[in-house]
Amino acid sequence: MQLMRVVALGRDPMAVQPVLLLQETGGRRRVLPVWVGVPEATAIELARRRVELPRPQTHQLLLQIVQAFDRRLELVRITMLRDSIFHAELVFDAETRVSARVSDAVAVxxxxxxxxxxxxxVLDEAAVAEVAGLADAIADEDADEDAPEESEEVERFRRFLDSASPEDFDPS
Known part of the structure; x- marks a missing residue:
């Protein structure tokens, strides 16, 4: 089991679809690309930026219901890749587990x-050890205060995606 972090969310120019990049925080620091829908990408980006909307999004509503029953989400786990579809689970207190799409689980x-x-x-099957140009496209989490602003990071990642091809994400 590896701890992951969201490093970027951008658009795959070949598929004209958002792609979420998750990276191991330690170990081999592999990158896991997950293609998501536009609404899911929007939910993830709003959560990343801590944007509060006047009304809760669906995942926020579900969390409010869970909290109303005095339960607590402890972690999100990406559990498998089956037929090119990632599967995840929400792990609540008392080891209660609920199946979820990765995009929804990450937003939560x-x-x-x-x-x-x-x-x-999952990482052995779908993650890539190194994506050409990715280091230039995103800021390293260990960077000091000279790290670029998030908008610069997103722009570098978009430039990377504009020149990337699906083969850049092929783990073989």
């Missing part, structure tokens, strides 16, 4: 600031 995790983990088998 970001909203309540809980860890995101990925099974080693």
């Amino acid at each position: 995790a970001l909203h309540v600031d809980v860890p995101i983990e990925a099974e080693d088998a």
Whole structure:
């Protein structure tokens, strides 16, 4: 099991679809690309930026219901890749687990600031060790105060995606 962090959210120019990049916080620091829908990407980005809307989004409403029953989300886990579809689970207190789409699970995790983990088998199958140009496209989490602003980071990542091809994400 590896702890993950959201490093970027951008648009895949080949598929004209948002792609979420998760990276191991330690170990081999592999990157897991997850293609998501536009509404899901919007929810993830709003959670990343801590934007509060006047009314709760669906995942926020569900969290409010869970909290109303005195339960607590402890972590999000990416559990498998089956038929090119990632699967995740929400792990609540008392080891209660609920199946979820990765995009929804990540939005929830970001909203309540809980860890995101990925099974080693998922990373072994779908993560890439290094994506050409990715280091230039995103800021390193260990950078000092000279780190670029988030908007600069997003712009570098968009430039990277404009020149990337699906083969850049092929783990083989």
